[in-house]
Amino acid sequence: xxxxxxxxxxxxxxxxxxxxxxxxxxxxxxxxxxxxxxxxxxxxxxxxxxxxxxxxxxxxxxxxxxxxxxxxxxxxxxxxxxxxxxxxxxxxxxxxxxxxxxxxxxxxxxxxxxxxxxxxxxxxxxxxxxxxxxxxxxxxxxxxxxxxxxxxxxxxxxxxxxxxxxxxxxxxxxxxxxxxxxxxxxxxxxxxxxxxxxxxxxxxxxxxxxxxxxxxxxxxxxxxxxxxxxxxxxxxxxxxxxxxxxxxxxxxxxxxxxxxxxxxxxxxxxxxxxxxxxxxxxxxxxxxxxxxxxxxxxxxxxxxxxxxxxxxxxxxxxxxxxxxxxxxxxxxxxxxxxxxxxxxxxxxxxxxxxxxxxxxxxxxxxxxxxxxxxxxxxxxxxxxxxxxxxxxxxxxxxxxxxxxxxxxxxxxxxxxxxxxxxx
RNA sequence: GGAGAGGUGACAGAGUGGUCGAAUGUGCAUGAUUGGAAAUCAUGUGUACUCGAAAGGGUACCGAGGGUUCGAAUCCCUCCCUCUCCGCCA
Numbered sequence: 462x463x464x465x466x467x468x469x470x471x472x473x474x475x476x477x478x479x480x481x482x483x484x485x486x487x488x489x490x491x492x493x494x495x496x497x498x499x500x501x502x503x504x505x506x507x508x509x510x511x512x513x514x515x516x517x518x519x520x521x522x523x524x525x526x527x528x529x530x531x532x533x534x535x536x537x538x539x540x541x542x543x544x545x546x547x548x549x550x551x552x553x554x555x556x557x558x559x560x561x562x563x564x565x566x567x568x569x570x571x572x573x574x575x576x577x578x579x580x581x582x583x584x585x586x587x588x589x590x591x592x593x594x595x596x597x598x599x600x601x602x603x604x605x606x607x608x609x610x611x612x613x614x615x616x617x618x619x620x621x622x623x624x625x626x627x628x629x630x631x632x633x634x635x636x637x638x639x640x641x642x643x644x645x646x647x648x649x650x651x652x653x654x655x656x657x658x659x660x661x662x663x664x665x666x667x668x669x670x671x672x673x674x675x676x677x678x679x680x681x682x683x684x685x686x687x688x689x690x691x692x693x694x695x696x697x698x699x700x701x702x703x704x705x706x707x708x709x710x711x712x713x714x715x716x717x718x719x720x721x722x723x724x725x726x727x728x729x730x731x732x733x734x735x736x737x738x739x740x741x742x743x744x745x746x747x748x749x750x751x752x753x754x755x756x757x758x759x760x761x762x763x764x765x766x767x768x769x770x771x772x773x774x775x776x777x778x779x780x781x782x783x784x785x786x787x788x789x790x791x792x793x794x795x796x797x798x799x800x801x802x803x804x805x806x807x808x809x810x811x812x813x814x815x816x817x818x819x820x821x822x823x824x825x826x827x828x829x830x831x832x833x834x835x836x837x838x839x840x841x842x843x844x845x846x847x848x849x850x851x852x853x854x855x856x857x858x859x860x861x862x863x864x865x866x867x868x869x870x871x872x873x874x875x876x877x878x879x880x881x882x883x884x
Numbered sequence: 885g886g887a888g889a890g891g892u893g894a895c896a897g898a899g900u901g902g903u904c905g906a907a908u909g910u911g912c913a914u915g916a917u918u919g920g921a922a923a924u925c926a927u928g929u930g931u932a933c934u935c936g937a938a939a940g941g942g943u944a945c946c947g948a949g950g951g952u953u954c955g956a957a958u959c960c961c962u963c964c965c966u967c968u969c970c971g972c973c974a
Contacts, residue, residue, distance in 0.1 A: 499933095499935090502934060502935095502943085503934075503935070503942090505943085506933095506935090506942055506943045506944085507943090509942085509944085510943070512954080512955080513955090515954075515955085516902065516903080516954075516955050517902085517903045518903090519902070519903095519954070519955075520903050520955085521902095521903070524902095529954095532954070533954045533955095534954080535954080536954040537954060538954095539954080540953080540954060540955085835931080
């Protein structure tokens with residue numbers, strides 16, 4: 462959520478910034494709703510003040526005295542007006558809140574201009590895609606793939622996009638999760654195991670609701686949502702809390718399965734491990750002082766990159782342009798790993814600075830030592846990393862002529878062998 | 885799931901219809917005292933919205949939402965959460 466004061470004082474600035482995201486919004490409509498709401502607020506508060514003043518006067522009168530009874534009669538009419546006025550106020554308040562929730566975050570000045578994926582800027586490349594995977598084929602074409610990654614039985618048991626991981630596949634998934642958690646722990650991210658069902662308030666705070674409702678699985682009772690990313694429960698860890706300034710930055714990481722309906726996806730995007738309805742991911746979360754959030758974004762990106770380096774996978778870093786930034790981030794880097802068999806880049810991490818956008822929705826603040834007053838923190842999060850696509854790249858890039866897959870040295874202690882076999 | 889008890893400010897805890905944003909204690913901050921500290925004393929100590937150039941007003945908040953009433957922390961209803969006992973259960 463944006464700061465309503467900024468919207469009131471500099472609507473043109475806000476309009477121009479949101480235009481960079483290529484998201485259509487009607488700022489004037491929001492301003493009109495805001496103005497109407499404030500008029501109603503003044504009216505309702507004035508009536509309440511009159512009522513309270515009368516109450517104080519009545520408290521001093523003897524009960525049942527003529528003066529008292531006269532007051533009661535007089536205030537009955539006021540009470541009716543208060544009720545009506547407050548009812549209307551409530552409607553306008555809700556309308557205002559909804560319109561504010563519908564506004565996307567403003568992009569940072571350093572975000573490149575552009576309308577879509579083609580305009581994203583390559584900020585860094587590591588490793589040589591051309592040299593990777595001399596024996597590569599698309600991972601789903603590796604002989605024996607379906608034995609280890611059993612999509613057929615997954616479809617039978619649940620539906621498309623919910624594979625069983627069997628044998629070495631299960632072990633490599635577990636190894637990757639362990640590797641990510643332990644390396645992130647070493648980098649200073651405290652491990653957390655969060656709930657993987659969240660309530661509507663949590664999903665609203667991070668921006669999934671109301672914007673992306675159809676992307677989440679929802680329970681038919683209790684209105685809980687299966688997390689699309691650990692970002693949701695993790696960010697909400699400190700919802701409605703005030704942290705000590707000295708405690709910042711707080712760095713945490715969490716492993717969760719992630720559930721995404723991915724409505725509307727099709728084609729080669731969804732082949733094999735490229736896009737699943739359930740997948741494993743380790744997420745990093747930072748709660749930081751506003752003054753340092755862009756330094757922290759670079760650190761976050763560096764921490765995610767380090768994992769890809771340790772795995773020896775070629776990757777590139779994209780700075781997302783305004784049109785591809787999405788709703789909540791002010792700035793975002795995507796890390797894409799090279800999948801030598803498919804000959805394409807796969808997104809394995811998004812590292813975002815949300816500035817105060819999520820913090821305002823979630824009311825996550827810190828007590829400023831300078832002013833003694835609460836201020837909103839900035840929140841950042843990044844995947845480190847998404848398991849299936851890293852695995853896809855690993856299978857394709859490290860495939861040997863004998864059909865086995867070489868396990869990177871960093872992963873061997875967790876996997877327990879130096880090759881993965883499909884036979 | 886059943887029965888019961890409860891949810892008040894940083895914490896503990898009073899308040900069962902009227903001047904209660906809320907006693908008291910602890911904690912915390914500042915000042916006095918001290919060589920320094922402890923102890924003691926004094927003063928202060930929530931958040932949010934809104935009006936205002938400011939000074940300063942106003943309103944809301946006693947788990948959440950609704951209701952009764954001229955007036956609700958206090959009465960009624962619904963929901964959530966915590967605790968105790970029972971049931972069920974990885």
